[in-house]
Amino acid sequence: MFAGFNIMFPENARFFQKFKCYSVSMLPGNERQDVEKGGKIIMPPSALDQLTRLNVVYPMLFKLTNNKKSRVTHAGVLEFVADEGKVYLPYWMMRNLLLDEGDLLQIENISLPVATFSKFQPQSIDFLDITNPKAVLENALRYFSCLTTGDSIAIKYNQRIYELCVLETRPGNAVSIIECDMNVEFEAPLGYKDPKTEERKKNEEQFEEPMEEVEEDNKFTFRGEGVRLDGKKKKETQIDIKDVVKKTQVRGIPDYNHPSGLIKFNRSIKPISDRVKESVDKIEDDVSDAFHGSGFSLKKGRK
Template identity: 40%
Template sequence: MDFQEYLNLQRRTFVQYYRCLSTSLLNKENLDEDSNFLIMPPSALDRLTGLNIEFPMLFQIKNPSTELATHCGVLEFIADEGFIHMPSRLMAHLGIQENEVVLVRNTRLPTATFVKLRPHTTDFLGVSHHKELLEYNIRNKFQCLTAGETIAVAEGDRRFYLDLLETRPADAVCTLNTDCEVDFAPPLDYVEPPRAPAPAPVASSQGSGEPPQFTGAAARMDGKPVEQPPPAPVPAGGRHGDQPRQPAQFTGVAMRMDGKPVELPPPPTPSPAAASAGALGAPKRKIRFDAPAAGSGVSKGKEGAGAGKEQEKRFSGTQYSLKD
């Protein structure tokens, strides 16, 4: 910023060069080095009052040589003329040494709606009341937050450092009288647990043309020894591997869970028609149950009588009526 621009800004707003000192030099008990409050000279208050600056009074502090900037509130107007005091943490962030010049300018910041924080250590995860801890520290120490900085929150003698990864709706926000969403990134010293090794692939029998083989031991439910089937005969002049392996047959005895003897059904006897159809390779027919057509009768001649007897022979079940 050149001198002419500096003079033009002074007519419209508060902008001033000051030499910077740390707040620890004041030896005041109510000053917190973890906060971002400024101590300014009384002349600054007169100037701000004449410009009708609205509350809260927020300021941008910039290092003129590096253009690094941060944002602060004001706590008191008791500093010596030409000087301001600010926390040493912010001085280190701006790269400012004692008695170096900074540019102070009042500003307006949007109200915070979202803040993303990253703890430095996993000890912060052990705190059971993050909400109350953040509310208390931010309300008493920080009137504004700037993305890219590190803040410190305290609980008794414990101090937790948090990086401000993101703030919305701007890179610098006001934290007064707002409901703000807070998100947390993994701590800097967080180490992910090692992943479990993937299980070794099991050799599959697909594509080999053979069924999967059972590798266990055969056993019977009654405790008797299992009768193994005889080995398949080997063709003359060949080897066991010349013929495809047949699946093993079940050689046990059928049993019921209640101990009663098992009644085996007799083997079905195929009808001559089915046998002939199977022999010829004729396809199976679909059976369709339809209502009889109107006007269709059954002839009472010999053919009808013979057909009736044949039907009686084929139907061996009990006759029922839907009316019963």
């Protein structure tokens, strides 16, 4: 196929150009909100002329590359009304590509597989206020031609802008969403905290705090003087429990100073049989001492 100036364009030739890129707000004329809320760009008329001479695959999809930052995304085209040598992009797309006003952008046409699945993560918990997020997203994606994994797209709903990160796309990292049946999933919004998990953590902290306080209290010792309730002066001597154990050798309390390997037989402790006998004798004595005096008969004697 031949064009003017005797230039021949072979079949399947690729469109490959570099343009100065600007945000949509820099486009001369009325403000174009329809471009800002979608995923399509505005190119110059010369690009359309070249594309029509090439055997390009429709719909027209393009790969956008910022070679300085090694950033790549994909987009469709909305119109061919830009000034020559310039292209206009949505602001969110310029942020993904790390572009400044007037930077060079490489554009080439590309063919992408049709999307079957995509997963998004809202970048704010405010997205949970939307009653039917899937319906809102489906309506917003009508202004997009393709999706790229890793991009953060912007959608507008109820005069608010919501950003969503594209976590996954199938069957490839970049897919076409024109006339497709695509399954959509949402990841928990960035910064979202599960109420059940937070409640469980709160309960665990409530149980942990008293233990921490006890541990802190154990680090302190009580110092000062004690006062007796009966008003008498307390004894100045302080009794050591080890000394008490050592002197008294109370049964059941270990002797901490007992040398290892030595067996002691305490002869001062009476056998259990003797102690039981003494207890029984004591009880009998108490019973005998309790009853003294003369007895009386309840029946009256006959006269």
